[in-house]
Amino acid sequence: MLDKRKFYINGEWVDPAKANDLEVIDPSTEEPVAVISLGDRADTDAAVAAAKAAFPAWSRTSPSERLAHVEKILEVYQRRAPDMAWAISHEMGAPQDMSLGDQVAAGTYHITNFINAFRDFQFIRPLGEHAPNSMVAWEPVGVVGLITPWNWPMNQVTLKVIPALLAGDTCVLKPSEIAPLSSMVFAEIVDEAGLPKGVFNLVNGDGLGVGTQLSTHPDVEMISFTGSTRAGIAISKAAADSLKKVVLELGGKGANIVFADADDKAVVRGARHCFYNSGQSCNAPTRMLVERAAYDRAVETAARVASETGVATAHQPGKHIGPVVSKQQWDKIQDLIQAGIDEGARLVAGGTGLPEGVNRGYFVRPTVFADVRNDMTIASQEIFGPVLSIIPFDSEDEAVRIANDTPYGLTNYVQSQDGTRRNRVARQLRSGMVEMNGEPRGAGSAFGGVKASGRAREGGVMGLEEFMDSKAISGWDRKA
Template identity: 70%
Template sequence: MIKKQDFYINGQWVAPKVARDYQVIDPASEEPCAVISLGDQADTDAAVGAAKAALPAWKAADPAERIAAVERIAEIYARRGEEMAQAISLEMGAPIDLARKNQFGAGVYHIANFIAAAKDFPWVHPLGDGTPGAMIAHEAVGVVGLITPWNWPMNQVTLKVIPAILAGCTMVLKPSEESPLSSLLFAEILDEAGLPPGVFNLVNGDGAGVGTQLSTHPDVEMISFTGSTRAGRAISKAAAETLKRVTLELGGKGANLVFADADDEAVARGVKHCFQNSGQSCNAPTRMLVERSAYDRAVEIARKTAEETKVASPREEGKHIGPVVNKSQFEKIQGLIEKGVAEGAKLVFGGPGRPENLNRGFYVRPTVFADCTPDMTIMNEEIFGPVLSIMPFDSEDQAIEVANATPYGLTNYVQSGDGARRNRLARALHSGMVEMNGEDRGAGAPFGGVGSSGRAREGGRWGIEEFCDVKSISGWAE
């Protein structure tokens, strides 16, 4: 049993003020794999106090010093990659190959992009021609609270911690209590990198405890949160009294529009993307809308792809999906699959229950529904499991209408060989991101949505801007 009950505050590992042990459950075995502590108000206050004390010096530090610190973090993070992958695989069930390549790899990718963006960032720059002496400065917001989810631990931690460091902020990180081991290891990496005491602090806890304490703390200037839309609303309300900046990256219900002229791999690619990380991604393309002339073939390809999707232990190497994170998530997914059957969707593959070869662990059968209609629950609720819903469409306008008929607006997808159509749809779809023909977003591109998906913009230059206040200056001496 791993025991990690200390918090990282003011450059030191410290015991909690009050012992509140919490068991981390291995989703593959349903057994405890680690013990951490949940913080109390005194722990949160200590961490915020350390961040507040460290702020003036770190905010005033030359950007080159902050960039150098992140470059040291990048080197140590890369060196401890196998440890990080193993921690993520254990705590939230990511298959080890996925943990190495995608989960750990996301941190490498984001850190590198932030370093590149910071080197070109306009910390102080002229307002523009014809305005002599008018300058714009980007300055650290202050002490920030960072609240991250369990599903892509290092993806979200690096998208928050690294730009906050580069902007000159000091911070308190509250990782998910479901997947804290990777963040505790990340704290070790930052400690080894030699950040000044108090710049980075970590207190484990749950949303009702440390999450609320950070959201309401008078010395915290900003909350950056990734998680459910329900929790995002609660954080916004809690933070309102102290007029904090709140940035939210929330849920999604992405539509994948597949036209008859799409490439041969479009459908299989969409199914695999939906099932990646056991479907536990806010940007998963969970609604597949297919042009009617290509519909029957698409359903068969989706069925075949699901049939070929292996479900196995996260400790096993290879391309497969693992369990979902915990019992409540497993039960929620089971209930939504049953709801899809009850509401008349055609079950093409999968269905309720565990895969036949697995009788323990929170494993979900890869599931495909066809003949769905826009009013069905599975077409509207974020399932957060390996469940795909497919429906036909007859026109481009209908596809746009169905895709946009959701309060979410994170990522939508388009598969078509017609460039003009792709460009039209990219502008017509109501979302913060549109990915087309399997092309990933560019390095340093912002990640974020609209509507109930929140309006954060994380990554690259935009990610650094999130942690900056803009100051207007006049009379600057030339």
């Protein structure tokens, strides 16, 4: 079992102020794979103090110097990709191929996109032709606390750490205590890249401990959090007394609207996306809204996709899905599947219990419910497991109404060959993102939502600006 009790503070791996061990459980085997320590207030204070001391010098570095550091991080990150993939597979259950090809690759993708966006970023910009001597300056916020989840570890770490560094901020990262090993590899990468001491710090801990300590710390100017809506509300309240900037990327309950004229692969694509990462994605299209004329065929297709989706250990290669992250998560998903059955939804694939032939590990059967009403528990709550709810609709207006009838507003999806209708529906959907006909959003697009999904904008230029404050300056001498 790996001993990972140390924290990365002020450029060094240091022992915790007080022993508070926690085992990291491999969800494929239910066995411990590592032991970490949960941080104490003294550890949080030390990390924040290091970041605060490093901020004046780091914030004054030239953009080209900060860019060079991030380019070095990318170089080391790519070399350490196998180590990172191993950590992710063992801490949260992403299968080997998916861990390397998608989970680790997400970090490469975001770092590269931030580098490209930063090269053209203007830190001082004219307000406009109408005010030639008025400028807008973008400046670092200060010390930022970064709290990241377990489901896409490097996706979220790179979406926060990299723009913070490029903006000129210094930071303290608290990864999920359930899946901390990949972030500790990331800290090793940052260390090898030669970042100045104190610019990046890592303290493991839980939400009630280190998470709350960062959220309330008077020397932390900003909190960037990704996780549940419940935790995001608690962080907002905790941070209110210190009036720090709070940026939240929270849950989702995405609607995938499939019109009768959608291409033949639309339902297959949607079901696979729902089951992807064992359903543990906030932008998963977990509600499939299908036009009545195509409904029966869609139900049959989705059930077939579920039955064909393999479930197996994360320790082997292949296109299967792995376990969900923990026993607590497994229990929650089982309860919600049972709620779907009890409330009268028609179970057409999967169901409760372990998949056939499995006797250990937190594995969930890919599950499809038909004839779901939008007021059912499985349609209203974020399940975070491979569970798809299919809802019929009769008109475009009804589809939009059902899609928007949710507290969440992260990602919605539209499938139709009618471009005019696609555009019209996309504009009516209350969400931060809309993806249509399986076409991914372009590199540098901002990731984020509205309503109970939070209003963060992560990635690209908007993701850089999220970690800065703007300053309006008049009387600027354009000749100086």
